[in-house]
Amino acid sequence: MALTSKVVSPTYVFSIVLKDCFDDELKDKNSDRFKILQTKLIDLYDAIYSAEFGCLFTGSFVIEFRSTVNGTQSGNIEVEVGVEFNKTTPIKELPENKVVEEIVKQFAVNSTVNFNVTFVSDSIAIIKTPKANLTRTSPGIPTRADANSGVSNSTVNPAATNTTNQLARGGANARTPSKLATTAATTQTSTAATTTTTTTAESIVVRRVTFKSLGETFTTDLLDASSTAFKSRAAFIKSTLEPYFEGAFSSFRSLTMISFSNGSIISNMDFRFASASVPDNIQIGNVLIRAAPNITNFNIETRSVTVEGLQWNSGVAHKISLITAVSMVLFSWLMSSQQLFPC
Missing domain, CATH: 3.30.70.960 (SEA domain)
Structure with a gap:
């Protein structure tokens, strides 16, 4: 047996x-x-x-x-x-x-x-x-x-x-x-032979996110990922933000702090999602913006939030709406000119 x-x-x-x-x-x-x-x-x-x-x-x-x-x-x-x-x-x-x-x-x-x-x-x-x-x-x-x-x-x-x-x-x-991507394995053993079955690791997509914490003092030890200051700040940002993303996206897997930079303190991090269902950049940014008023142990300047280099806030939404409106007016003028001066 x-x-x-x-x-x-x-x-x-x-x-x-x-x-x-x-x-x-x-x-x-x-x-x-x-x-x-x-x-x-x-x-x-x-x-x-x-x-x-x-x-x-x-x-x-x-x-x-x-x-x-x-x-x-x-x-x-x-x-x-x-x-x-x-x-x-x-x-x-x-x-x-x-x-x-x-x-x-x-x-x-x-x-x-x-x-x-x-x-x-x-x-x-x-x-x-x-x-x-x-x-x-x-x-x-x-x-x-x-x-x-x-x-x-x-x-x-x-x-x-x-x-x-x-x-x-x-x-x-x-x-x-x-929920991080891992490889599961089970081993069947017997007196005669041993068989190992391994499943393929889940495919992950990474999105780079940054935000600024205004009014907080940047120190040079935050440049060193091995320092206590870096590890402590990375730990409480991770533990604070991950629950928001776990609640918003079933495909969310983890947050990893990449670096901090000056001005007041700029946080740069990678968010990992299962490739089968990756939220778009706007959805990711909106979770941070909605979470910002509820966070007390650090602050998120909502106008500074970027996802993959795209700054997403009410200002961006306004610019997109304005461009759309101008395009519609130009299109209307073009159609009118074609009716007045047919070929």
Whole structure:
């Protein structure tokens, strides 16, 4: 009898302490307290890792909240968070554990972006990894059982983590992986032979969008994509704008910040859409213009919005109407002259 083995997405699991008091509601995955804090953390991790790794990163999810019991942070909230990467990525091409861990630490220490979540920076640690070089003082770090999320009670085995430890999420902890174009694969295994079936990656169309944020001060570190200032601003723009485009277009897949430039601050970004249903430039620009009055953590000067170099605002619409009107008048004159002076 043939056995079926599902390809598991490479996943890093973090343990981290939040500067907030633990209460029993956080034990209940159906409680409002659990869901609100879960959403904040998922939005934060998605913003941080999407800005850093782009399409390589596919999504994050909360495994468990529990009370801290030792040290000065006793009674605070300890949380385990999973960070998933594209399942087709070879292990050797995944980021090193220290890099993945350091990104969150740097954000916790240096970021001025308010996600209403405060980390204890020295509490951040990876407890599960697809890489083979996780080192701890003990032979293995046991993960806690989570019946609703499907996380098994097991000890991390660095050499076999990627193929044998599976995080099958469900219930209130469920987190649908990002809609970024990925290659799905299933492997059929048997004692006699192994067959692999792979589907073709979704075709993506990219649209370049820019806008100006008036009254905001440009700093030179925004020119460096590896700087904390760049990553922080890219993260909150991404986390703020993506929900508007997800709601407007089913074909929307992701937003990637490309660069910032001076004047006050000009944001340059790429929007990705499934090629089967790409909105036109005017539709894309209109989503930004409609969203602008509702955004508070940065501003969008609506007259500065451009899509693929086309500036779309009420002024453009007016110019198009004027050109159309003039054309109609000229056409009317031409027809009249033909009637007065027939050939």
